[in-house]
Amino acid sequence: MRKHNDEHLKQEQIIWAVVDEKELSEGDQLHLMRCQLCQDRVAQFMTELQVFGERAEFSVPPLTKILQMPAPERSTAKYRLSWIPFAGAAAMAGLVFFFYFLGMDAMSPKWTTVEGPDNLLEDEYLMQEISEIVEYPLPEELYEITGDAADIDDDFLEFVVPDFQENSQS
Amino acid sequence: MIFIPFRGQARGFKLYSLCLLNFDESGRCYGRMTTEESKNMSLKIAGLAEKAMAGNRGSFQELMTMLQEDIYRLAYYRTFSQMDAEDITQEVFVQAYKKIKTLHDPQRFRAWLYTIAVNRCNDFLRKKKYLFLLQSRSAQEQEFVEADKMDNDYTDAIAKKKFWEQVRLLLDKLSTMERQVFTLRFMDHRNINDIATILGKNESTVKTHLYRALNKVREESLFFQEYRELIS
Numbered sequence: 001m002r003k004h005n006d007e008h009l010k011q012e013q014i015i016w017a018v019v020d021e022k023e024l025s026e027g028d029q030l031h032l033m034r035c036q037l038c039q040d041r042v043a044q045f046m047t048e049l050q051v052f053g054e055r056a057e058f059s060v061p062p063l064t065k066i067l068q069m070p071a072p073e074r075s076t077a078k079y080r081l082s083w084i085p086f087a088g089a090a091a092m093a094g095l096v097f098f099f100y101f102l103g104m105d106a107m108s109p110k111w112t113t114v115e116g117p118d119n120l121l122e123d124e125y126l127m128q129e130i131s132e133i134v135e136y137p138l139p140e141e142l143y144e145i146t147g148d149a150a151d152i153d154d155d156f157l158e159f160v161v162p163d164f165q166e167n168s169q170s
Numbered sequence: 171m172i173f174i175p176f177r178g179q180a181r182g183f184k185l186y187s188l189c190l191l192n193f194d195e196s197g198r199c200y201g202r203m204t205t206e207e208s209k210n211m212s213l214k215i216a217g218l219a220e221k222a223m224a225g226n227r228g229s230f231q232e233l234m235t236m237l238q239e240d241i242y243r244l245a246y247y248r249t250f251s252q253m254d255a256e257d258i259t260q261e262v263f264v265q266a267y268k269k270i271k272t273l274h275d276p277q278r279f280r281a282w283l284y285t286i287a288v289n290r291c292n293d294f295l296r297k298k299k300y301l302f303l304l305q306s307r308s309a310q311e312q313e314f315v316e317a318d319k320m321d322n323d324y325t326d327a328i329a330k331k332k333f334w335e336q337v338r339l340l341l342d343k344l345s346t347m348e349r350q351v352f353t354l355r356f357m358d359h360r361n362i363n364d365i366a367t368i369l370g371k372n373e374s375t376v377k378t379h380l381y382r383a384l385n386k387v388r389e390e391s392l393f394f395q396e397y398r399e400l401i402s
Contacts, residue, residue, distance in 0.1 A: 012385070015385055016381060019381050019384065020377055049384075049387075052356060052357075053359060055333060059330045063239055063256060064256065065259075067259060
């Protein structure tokens with residue numbers, strides 16, 4: 001820090017004066033206010049920088065691109081509301097599917113038990129017919145040929161074909 | 171689809187450190203801007219920002235028209251490429267439009283917009299560092315081709331090319347923070363308070379970096395010789 005106001009500012013103080021005069025000490029600020037030479041040095045440096053800035057500004061090529069205005073943003077409330085029709089449609093679709101599958105289930109064939117007495121009687125007749133068919137699978141004409149259909153009892157058969165054991169004993 | 175015309179629009183004003191300069195439609199300085207005009211301009215921006223925050227697209231469009239060239243230049247000072255700067259400018263306004271409701275103080279709209287722009291440029295430069303290895307031609311060469319295409323006046327193109335070469339060399343001597351502070355102060359014409367807001371630093375830190383930057387810049391006496399002659 002300079003003690004005497006009559007001493008000119010040093011280079012670093014000139015720079016500080018360009019940055020911000022308030023950064024100088026009170027003594028230096030006082031000197032700068034009174035000394036034309038120091039004022040000129042500060043002003044010259046500032047002007048150099050200013051001219052440099054202007055030169056830079058004029059050396060920039062012109063803006064040729066047409067800037068596009070950004071697209072408007074959707075408001076949050078509208079964004080939330082926009083989901084309502086979609087949610088409704090989804091719910092409707094869900095209901096349609098639900099009832100559709102419910103209908104399919106109702107219409108599908110089911111095994112049910114026969115409970116009426118008439119039905120039971122019919123079943124019994126049916127079972128009898130089946131048993132008869134099992135027992136006598138051939139037509140009656142064929143049984144006549146084989147002899148099964150004629151009234152041939154055991155005595156007659158004994159007569160025709162005597163028992164071998166009985167004959168050997170006698 | 172709405173398009174913003176960029177030419178023939180009132181360009182707005184620029185606040186300088188020493189004087190308030192006024193610019194015409196082509197961006198040329200034609201006179202000093204009074205403090206009153208500057209205040210009116212800030213009030214206008216704040217008013218438009220407030221309306222834009224309330225969802226008024228027209229106000230945002232007006233802000234875009236007023237500030238697009240400032241943002242474009244900011245991007246150009248960092249990328250040195252017209253095409254990249256234009257793309258970044260568009261991205262900055264898209265991002266600003268999306269995030270405008272996060273802005274608390276409409277008075278700070280300009281600083282807030284600059285913060286977005288600086289961050290976009292930093293992101294771009296970070297990506298470019300990796301992409302640079304894949305490019306067959308350096309960005310510098312490409313830029314010069316662009317400059318040549320852009321300017322029919324060959325002498326003017328050469329002068330600009332030389333100027334940007336010098337600027338590059340000058341800025342390369344500065345650290346990242348020094349470069350940011352120096353560029354914002356003397357090329358983007360922001361004041362210390364704005365720079366502190368844009369970079370998220372306190373004012374004394376900004377001043378320290380600016381002092382260091384100026385100390386290095388001052389050593390480049392040859393670079394400023396031209397301007398000294400011009401001034402004298």
